[in-house]
Amino acid sequence: MITVRHLSKAFGAHRVLDDVSLEIRRGEVVCIIGASGSGKSTFLRCINGLESYDLGELIVDGYVVRKENRDIHAHRGQVGMVFQRFNLFPHRTSLENVMEGPIYVNGVPRATARAEAVALLTKVGLGDKLDAYPASLSGGQQQRVAIARSLAMKPKVMLFDEPTSALDPELVGDVLKVMQQLAKDGMTMVVVTHEMGFAREVADRVLFLDDGRILEQGPPEEVLRTPKHERTRDFLQRVIHAL
Amino acid sequence: MADALEFLPILLQGCWTTVVVALCALTLSTVLGFAWALLRLSPSPWLRRPTIGFITVIRGIPIIVQLFYIYFVFPDIGITLSAFQAGFIGLGLAYSAYQAENFRAGIEAVDPGQIEAAQSLGMGYGRIMRRVILPQAIRTALPPYGNTMIMLLKDSSIASTITVSELTREGQLIASSTFKNMTVFTLVALLYLTMSLPLTYLTHRLEKRYGRK
Numbered sequence: 001m002i003t004v005r006h007l008s009k010a011f012g013a014h015r016v017l018d019d020v021s022l023e024i025r026r027g028e029v030v031c032i033i034g035a036s037g038s039g040k041s042t043f044l045r046c047i048n049g050l051e052s053y054d055l056g057e058l059i060v061d062g063y064v065v066r067k068e069n070r071d072i073h074a075h076r077g078q079v080g081m082v083f084q085r086f087n088l089f090p091h092r093t094s095l096e097n098v099m100e101g102p103i104y105v106n107g108v109p110r111a112t113a114r115a116e117a118v119a120l121l122t123k124v125g126l127g128d129k130l131d132a133y134p135a136s137l138s139g140g141q142q143q144r145v146a147i148a149r150s151l152a153m154k155p156k157v158m159l160f161d162e163p164t165s166a167l168d169p170e171l172v173g174d175v176l177k178v179m180q181q182l183a184k185d186g187m188t189m190v191v192v193t194h195e196m197g198f199a200r201e202v203a204d205r206v207l208f209l210d211d212g213r214i215l216e217q218g219p220p221e222e223v224l225r226t227p228k229h230e231r232t233r234d235f236l237q238r239v240i241h242a243l
Numbered sequence: 244m245a246d247a248l249e250f251l252p253i254l255l256q257g258c259w260t261t262v263v264v265a266l267c268a269l270t271l272s273t274v275l276g277f278a279w280a281l282l283r284l285s286p287s288p289w290l291r292r293p294t295i296g297f298i299t300v301i302r303g304i305p306i307i308v309q310l311f312y313i314y315f316v317f318p319d320i321g322i323t324l325s326a327f328q329a330g331f332i333g334l335g336l337a338y339s340a341y342q343a344e345n346f347r348a349g350i351e352a353v354d355p356g357q358i359e360a361a362q363s364l365g366m367g368y369g370r371i372m373r374r375v376i377l378p379q380a381i382r383t384a385l386p387p388y389g390n391t392m393i394m395l396l397k398d399s400s401i402a403s404t405i406t407v408s409e410l411t412r413e414g415q416l417i418a419s420s421t422f423k424n425m426t427v428f429t430l431v432a433l434l435y436l437t438m439s440l441p442l443t444y445l446t447h448r449l450e451k452r453y454g455r456k
Binding site for chain 1: 354356357359360361362363365366367370378379382414424450
């Protein structure tokens with residue numbers, strides 16, 4: 001589904017991504033962990049063309065992704081992205097947020113879009129918040145609306161950029177539950193996260209990114225329990241102590 | 244008092260011209276200001292730089308001089324305008340520079356995350372502008388827009404200097420022929436105040452509604 005070959009990117013002298021190669025299968029759930037500044041977010045943003053890269057190749061479902069492409073919009077519409085800070089449209093209700101993409105990008109008739117949006121919001125547990133504006137929702141609720149908004153586009157892949165990092169601890173669970181269900185339904189997911197519990201339970205594979213390189217990857221048990229590299233061990237220790 | 248009643252009809256006629264000049268100038272400045280704001284935020288330096296230059300020039304020249312220029316100098320290069328036309332075009336151009344900065348501030352105040360969210364839904368530039376940025380930018384830009392309307396209404400008096408027969412000009416004409424300065428200019432002042440009060444109220448309402456989130 002996603003093929004990455006020798007992807008590199010630098011901001012000035014700083015190499016954010018350094019020769020990253022990777023293959024993600026359809027339906028696979030990949031969690032990316034690593035310290036801040038290790039290139040996790042940049043990598044994620046390259047996949048839907050929000051960020052450009054200098055060298056290498058990135059192919060999603062046969063499409064060569066480049067931010068500069070004229071038809072990059074069409075690609076973005078097929079790749080869902082969930083942001084750390086939700087980024088819901090504050091001037092629109094939950095329902096309108098979810099209907100926005102299908103109506104104005106995919107040209108779905110309003111009635112159909114509405115029915116699908118109601119179904120999606122119900123699925124993420126917000127069937128009673130259809131007409132609420134984002135400002136009146138908790139962070140966890142906002143993030144679930146954001147997930148529904150992305151799903152409404154019927155994406156091939158869902159990208160999550162630290163989806164629970166801006167949430168109060170007691171709200172994290174609801175969001176993770178929705179993501180876990182999504183994984184069960186067979187969605188291809190790339191998740192940048194610090195939630196090691198989620199990575200252990202849901203991920204098919206965990207990548208440890210360090211200074212723009214994939215230092216280690218494998219099944220969660222292996223990477224999280226018995227990491228091979230010193231730096232992975234250090235990182236995991238620090239994250240677990242922080243909790 | 245008798246004087247006041249005698250002058251009032253002429254002054255009211257001046258008020259009407261003031262309102263028309265101000266409205267025409269407001270419309271022109273809004274349309275142009277919006278266009279400048281979009282050009283100024285364009286990623287292309289070929290669009291951005293000339294716009295910044297234009298705004299800088301307009302903002303650096305007194306409105307009265309701009310009006311003189313349009314009314315007295317333009318005929319020399321083959322553009323002859325009536326006093327009324329020169330008045331509202333001059334005011335409209337001058338104010339478009341202020342409006343541009345106002346709109347730009349509104350657009351720039353929109354969280355960049357909003358644009359990324361819209362992009363990740365597959366929206367292009369035009370749709371992001373219409374559906375996501377502008378509805379939010381308007382909230383930021385509206386209260387200062389109200390203030391601009393009040394300033395423009397008052398500054399329309401500058402058009403009197405190029406013989407547009409608006410309120411100030413009518414006042415001057417009556418005063419210079421009757422020497423009733425006190426009566427005339429008190430009336431003129433009160434009439435401006437009367438016209439600006441509804442706008443002040445409107446601005447106050449806008450500030451309350453959109454000023455703080």
